[in-house]
Amino acid sequence: MTTELTQDPRPIFARALDQAEKQVAAVSPAELGNRTPCADYDVRELLGHVVSVLHKLVRVGNGDDARDVPDVIDGIADDGWASAFAQARAEVERVWADDEKLDRMVELPWATLPGRTALDAYTHEFTVHSWDLAHATRRLAGLDPDLGSRALDAFAKFAPPEARGEEGPFGPVVPVPDDADVYTRLAAYAGRRP
Template sequence: MTTQPDPRPFFTRSLDQIGEQVTAVRPDELSNRTPCTDYDVRALLGHVVSVLRRLALAGAGTDFSEVPGVIVGIDDEGWSDAFTRARDEVERVWADDGVLDRMVDLQWAVLPGRTALDAYTHEFTIHSWDLAHATGRIADLDPDLAARALEVLPAFAPPEQRSDKGTFGPVVPVPDDADIYTRLAAYTGRHP
């Protein structure tokens, strides 16, 4: 048994935050560009739903290689429902305390469940900013989630191991007094 804290409370907060962003997206915003260079808002929503589905399968010990990186075919008005269904499944699977202490195969790494869930907490925090930035809803973001992400991300994504072709690009310089989400976005290689 581990003494690491339970990551689920922060994971839930990150899902609450991104869920609010997903619900707020209007159909006329789906083609807006996001700071993720490969995604407009629609594709980013499809990626978020995909990550939730994959994380539920990984937590259940099931291969998720058939789940595409971006879910398509969701009606313009159906993103909130798709997110909610995927979230419900993730929370059902990860409610089992045993999943936290089991090794979980994420395809990009095999990690203890606690570590995996913590990593995805930060992914959803970052994607919340991406959606907020693309739709003009920045003021609604939880600064504590960004602060936690900035504390932990150097272990997951050290700046010296990045390139323009990776998940995180090189760190983008921002003023020292930039707000916490601007610093987080810049750390992950986004151009705030």
């Protein structure tokens, strides 16, 4: 029987990148200053962060140190974010096309993991950041509920509320109604205020 840890994470990762890329491409220059639910980031900074994450994934995929890449890339023209994301994504897909990299240990800024586990974790990060961008630009329709559900399940395992401190990317869980949609529950679980 195939488990989540032995499956190839790249198809689901690609779906998360498809969703994020659509959100990035939809952002207009007038929306770059909008606040996001992601603490301390406006839309421009969040775009710089997601492009940065792609660059970090290229670095670790090549066996290099991802800490050399800033958490937020700047200097991208207002109308250049879609192109910057697409170019960085193409490089990530090129680097991670090698099946052997899935089982090689990679050193991330926050952990050392097998490549497949790292891609799985970043799948969920891109899913949450897609919601962040969609919320900030009022484009919530069309987010993939399966990706949201997968991310919610994953966050419950690797970011349980009792393991969170004052520092880090996840605030306390925000209460939402039991019948809230999966992205509202995901955002609340990640500490956003949907």
